[in-house]
Every structure is written in C-alpha cells, then in structure tokens.
Amino acid sequence: MSDHVYKVIELAGSSAKSTDEAIRNAIERASQTLKHLDWFEVVETRGHIDGGKVAHYQVVLKVGFRLEDGK
Amino acid sequence: MSDHVYKVIELAGSSAKSTDEAIRNAIERASQTLKHLDWFEVVETRGHIDGGKVAHYQVVLKVGFRLEDGK
C-alpha cells in the first residue's frame, strides 16, 4: 500500500434478481470509467415493491480506487 | 408523490435458504393484508445456527406503504 491515496465514491446498483447482483452491477458499471477499483463496502440495502412483490433490490456501496500520482 | 403520506412498519422475515428469500417472505406476507406497499430497507441481518450450520437467515426490514386519504 506504501503511501498511495484512494478515493472513495458512493454508488447504488440495482437488480431484479438478487442483492449480490445489484452489487456486481454497480461495480461493473464503475469499472467502465474508473481504473484501479480496489474494494467496496455496503452502506445500505433497499428496494422497491410492485404488486406485493420485490421489484428491485437496490444496494448502496462505497467503492475505493487508487489515485495515480499527479493526476 | 404529490402530498401523500406513507406509513413505515418493521418486519422480520426468515428463510432457511438465503437472505434474499427472507426479504421476499416478509414482503409477500405483508402484501396479504396491506395495499400500496412501495419500498423496503434492510435494518438488520441475523440468523440462527444449529449443529454448526446456518439454520435460518432472518432479515429485519422497514417497509413503506401509502396511506389512502381519510382512512
């Protein structure tokens, strides 16, 4: 880890299928524009209900990624 | 959303299989007696252990539903 600096952002992913997939959806979307993604932490698990059933799971995450030097 | 008022109740669902199913069990039980269920939020994830294995996952949820006017 030497003296690297990390930035932590907050994302909310959703999935009609599972909380784990909601996490993966958020991470994979973030990896389209950010490099060096390193860890995540679940902040909140929520969801929407439609017709008396779970319509979507929504998971709010903190995601940490290493900043490159001088950028 | 105009000026609707929502009530938020707390439920605990359980499942021998998964945390996601424990959530679904609680929502589907609530929908037997309540209309207009709109969202949920996980408050706590717990469980019981039997014979050194997870016997049940138990998920405590807040569930919000819209109150109809004048009732």
Next chain:
Amino acid sequence: MSDHVYKVIELAGSSAKSTDEAIRNAIERASQTLKHLDWFEVVETRGHIDGGKVAHYQVVLKVGFRLEDGK
C-alpha cells in the same frame, strides 16, 4: 422458526419505580391486544424530573411478535 414472519412495533412504557418495571408495563399492556409476543429490545431510556427527583422512568422498546398465516 421455520419461515415465520414477525412484526416489530415500538412502545414506550413508564414507571415511577424502576426501568425494569417500565419494560414490564409496556409488555403487559401490549399483551392485552397482541398474541405471540416473542422478544423485546430497549431502544432508549429516558425519564422526567420533578422537584429535583426522578418522577418517571420511560423506556422505549421494540417488541416482536409472530404473524399468523394469512391474517
């Protein structure tokens, strides 16, 4: 516990005598109208002061009870 669903309500009991009695008062009042009360958890312990002395202890509880099927 199989796949039962529990409802969790919040109550505040009070007693001039002790915090333990304030808990008992809330539970016993709830049992007049609810069946299958199963557990409680203390959320907050407060009280009122009168003439420089504790007038009442007030304990806010979450109380869980099992929902019967289809009701």
Next chain:
Amino acid sequence: MSDHVYKVIELAGSSAKSTDEAIRNAIERASQTLKHLDWFEVVETRGHIDGGKVAHYQVVLKVGFRLEDGK
C-alpha cells in the same frame, strides 16, 4: 405521565413547499385515525428532484400516542 404506555409509529409526509409542511402533513393525516397523538421526532429528511429542482421534501417521523387502557 403516571404509568401510561405509548405506541410509536413511523410516518413519511411530503410537501412540495417545505420540510415543516411535510411534517404537518404527516401529523394531520395520522390524526384522522389516531387519538392522543403526543410527540414526534424527525428520523430522516429526504426528497425528490425533478428538472434540476426540489420536487418534494419528504420527512420521515416517529410519532408517539398514548394507548388507552385495555384496548
């Protein structure tokens, strides 16, 4: 306060105008069906955004009311 028991429920009121009005809307809706409302406490202040402006303030409240004896 003697040895009364209070029930605490959670409500979310909304208003296009202000957070204070969102609180009043929730309280006044609750008073249509519940007697002896006594206090409230703000749990969360949220809202929705539409077209880059606040569309609605939404305030989640705990509301306490006294239970009558034997009911």
Next chain:
Amino acid sequence: MSDHVYKVIELAGSSAKSTDEAIRNAIERASQTLKHLDWFEVVETRGHIDGGKVAHYQVVLKVGFRLEDGK
C-alpha cells in the same frame, strides 16, 4: 483559528412556527449570556402535538463558542 479552544454546549429551542425559528430562538437566548458564539449543529428535531396538530417544533443544537484565554 490558531490554537483557540472552543466549548460546545447543547441547547433545545422551540417555536410554534418553524424549525428554523426554533434554531434562532435557541441561538439568541444563548447570546444573552455567552460571547463569541461561532457555529451550531442540529442534533435532533422533535416536537409536541396537540389536538392533532403540531403545537411546537423543538430543535436540539450543539453550539460552539470560543473560550477567552485564562478564563
């Protein structure tokens, strides 16, 4: 800010009109006896209900003020 030391006190202001006025009432009352009031932070927003309407908003604040040297 150099090496000043601040004291932080907790106050509860109330107002029949608005949460913002409840904050102002607490600050202005504190300024009658304390100098160098510098910042505040809302700890809790509560209130009392009478006749099914908000009777008073009550806002609990932390208020910081700079201590003068050697006093």
Next chain:
Amino acid sequence: MSDHVYKVIELAGSSAKSTDEAIRNAIERASQTLKHLDWFEVVETRGHIDGGKVAHYQVVLKVGFRLEDGK
C-alpha cells in the same frame, strides 16, 4: 412549552447498588445547583469490576433544564 429554551448537560452518576440508583444520584446531585430540571436521557451504561464482581454501576445521562429569561 411555548418558546422556552432548554440547556442540556451531561452527567455521570454511579452506585454500588443499581443502575436506577446511579441515575437518581446524578439527578439529585444536579438539583443541588440547578433549577427547573425537566428530563433526562441515558447515554451510556458502564461500570467497574473488582474481584470478579460489579463494584459500581455508572450511568451517563443527558439532563435538560429550562433557562429562565435573560439570565
């Protein structure tokens, strides 16, 4: 409550006998120097152990009292 302003202080009372007595000891000590004590709220319950037994219960409280005008 009209527009009164309250100050909230934090006290820790202790007792070799019970947590309730630790609360009473703190309130009664505070009432020797402060008027208009109105409510308390338990912040933390701790204690010391000596020889494998509870030596003292220690309860940390917030205590609110009404400020008189202009003082």
Next chain:
Amino acid sequence: MSDHVYKVIELAGSSAKSTDEAIRNAIERASQTLKHLDWFEVVETRGHIDGGKVAHYQVVLKVGFRLEDGK
C-alpha cells in the same frame, strides 16, 4: 428503475434565510453540471453564528443521479 446505476455525491449548500433554501441552493448548483439528478437526503444541518444571530444555515446533502450507460 430496471438495472440502472446511480452515483451519490455529497454537497453542502448554505443560505442566510432558511434550511430549505440551503437545500435548494445545493441542488440547483449541482444541476448546472450534472444531469438526471433524482433524489437527495439530508446528512447534517449546521450553521454559522455572527453577532449572536444565525448568519447562515448550512445543510449537507447526499444527492443521487443516474449514470448513463457506458460513460
């Protein structure tokens, strides 16, 4: 909501007039550079005091907005 991903940022808006206006100021500033703003949540309400009066209310918000695909 299908499987959209949201980013959540944290902003602090201020206003000399009211907490509600501090929220609106932060949202409207954010909408100058971000599209698809969807919801906000109040994290903290603070302020500065000058001459014994509230000089500015400052409200810290989390603001969520939908990420477009592949950007």
Next chain:
Amino acid sequence: MSDHVYKVIELAGSSAKSTDEAIRNAIERASQTLKHLDWFEVVETRGHIDGGKVAHYQVVLKVGFRLEDGK
C-alpha cells in the same frame, strides 16, 4: 494505567429477575476463567417474552480485562 494492554470481550448475561442481575451474572461467569476484569459497558438490552410477560432480561456487555505481560 502505565502502558498496559487490555482485551475487550463481548458477553450476554440473562436473568429472569432484572437487568442489573443479568449484568452481574455475565460478569461473575466471566470471572471464573479470566483474571484482572476491570470494566464493563452495556451494548444492548433485550429480552424474551412468554405468555405476555417478560421471561428473561438479556444484557449484552463489553468487558475489559488487563493482559499480563508476555502471555
């Protein structure tokens, strides 16, 4: 205290009689196997309900004890 190091463990004691006794039961059980118990802190107060009455109070504690050198 010089430069001693303490270990903090978490215990749950129960009692059919009172929360204070539940604390004492946990401490006295811990003292059968651990030396140098020094302080405790209440983490959670819960309980079980049977037949509409409190069957057991259960108190979760953190308990700190001094580690001897080199063990």
Next chain:
Amino acid sequence: MSDHVYKVIELAGSSAKSTDEAIRNAIERASQTLKHLDWFEVVETRGHIDGGKVAHYQVVLKVGFRLEDGK
C-alpha cells in the same frame, strides 16, 4: 434460556460466490473449534475488486455461543 451466559465473537468470512456463502463459511469454520453456536448478526458487508469485477465478498459477523458452566 434460564440464566445462561453467552460469549459473542466477531468473525469475517469470505466467498468468491455470494454474501450468503461468506456467512456460511465463517459459521462452519467457527464450528470446528466452538460448541453451542447459537446465533449470528451481520456487522458489515465488504469485498475486494479485481479487474473491475467482485473478486470476493467479505461479511463480518458477530456470533454468539453458550458458555458451559464453570469453564
């Protein structure tokens, strides 16, 4: 439950596959050395990211087990 005393320990399990499996891995590892495991509670859900994908889910749990008498 009579007057049993429970010890609560904290474990972190991980799994490349799911959060539920991370929980099961931690419980089953604990059951190799501890008897009378009774309940668990999720404290934190985290994970590591590698190549823009979730590499491991990691779940931190509190796990409670009954202490036998006099040991």
Next chain:
Amino acid sequence: MSDHVYKVIELAGSSAKSTDEAIRNAIERASQTLKHLDWFEVVETRGHIDGGKVAHYQVVLKVGFRLEDGK
C-alpha cells in the same frame, strides 16, 4: 469511585502541529478553570485546509470531571 457524580463537557482544541497536541491544548485550557479533570474521549477529528495543506487539526473531546459535594 464510590458514589461520586461527574460532569461531562465538550471542548474543541486545535493545533497546527498534530491531533495529539490539539487534545493537550483543550485539556490544558480546561484545567485553568476546572478542578478534578478525570478522563477524555475523542468525539470528532476535523481540520482546516489552507493553500492545499492542513492548516489546523481540530479535535472535539468530551471531558469528565468530578463534582464536589454540595456545589
């Protein structure tokens, strides 16, 4: 500790040099006017930035001191 009562106040100390010195500055300022200072607990660590560097560390503390009898 017998049945002493402690008062807990909140202070914010600052230092251009270190967080530890910010703590010492607050304690030493408090000891100019208060006797029997006994313990402290860090509530918050903040600071100000000037020209892209830490200008001051600011540490908010709770400080406990024993009240003398009858004062």
Next chain:
Amino acid sequence: MSDHVYKVIELAGSSAKSTDEAIRNAIERASQTLKHLDWFEVVETRGHIDGGKVAHYQVVLKVGFRLEDGK
C-alpha cells in the same frame, strides 16, 4: 460564506509513520487536482499489520471544497 456551495469527497490516505501524516498525504494529493479545499473530517482510522507491527496507518477523510459558480 454567503451562499456558496461545497462539494464533499471521501479520500483515504496512508503513511507508514503516523496518522497525522496519513491525513496530510491525502490532503496534499487532493490539492494537486482540486482548488479551494476548505476543511476535512476524519471518518475512519484503520491500518495494516505486517510481521506483528503496524505497517501502515490509513485514515479515511471527508474533504470539502468550494465549487466555483457555473462550473
């Protein structure tokens, strides 16, 4: 402060030497790309252990900076 809007980001700095240096490292890295950095707040202090010794302190910070108009 007039009606400025601030953005708050989260960073994790690390240092083999001290927690204070971990804070400085994060702030100085952020100042390479952001102007008007104004304050920070410590969210979490963690670290890694190697060979039974602290290898790195890691401090997670919220850092606030003023947004310029219309950007």
Next chain:
Amino acid sequence: MSDHVYKVIELAGSSAKSTDEAIRNAIERASQTLKHLDWFEVVETRGHIDGGKVAHYQVVLKVGFRLEDGK
C-alpha cells in the same frame, strides 16, 4: 484472500506519549500470542487526565487475524 476466515478481537492500548504509540503498543502485545495479524481499525480514542494534563492516551482497536484451517 480466497475463502479464509478471520477473527476480529478488540484491544485497548495505552501510551503516555501519543495515540499512534498506543496503537503500536496494542498491536505488538497481541503479536506475542497471535499469528497472522492482518489489519486494525480504531473504535475509540480516550484517555486519562492527571493534574490538568493528559496522563495517558488510550486507543481501543479491532484487530483482525487469519484463522488457520482446522484449528
């Protein structure tokens, strides 16, 4: 990390000199009896005051270490 399981314990280290040294003292004491120590997290920073000066800093840590298989 594959599917390792970690145990998390809580320790309080102290030092008359600095909070960083209090952390190091706790870690180094733990490494006398535990292998595979991997990370720590600060839970609480406290201390004792003697003669109006900081006598000891005390830092409460969670410390995680990898469990070996089958032990």
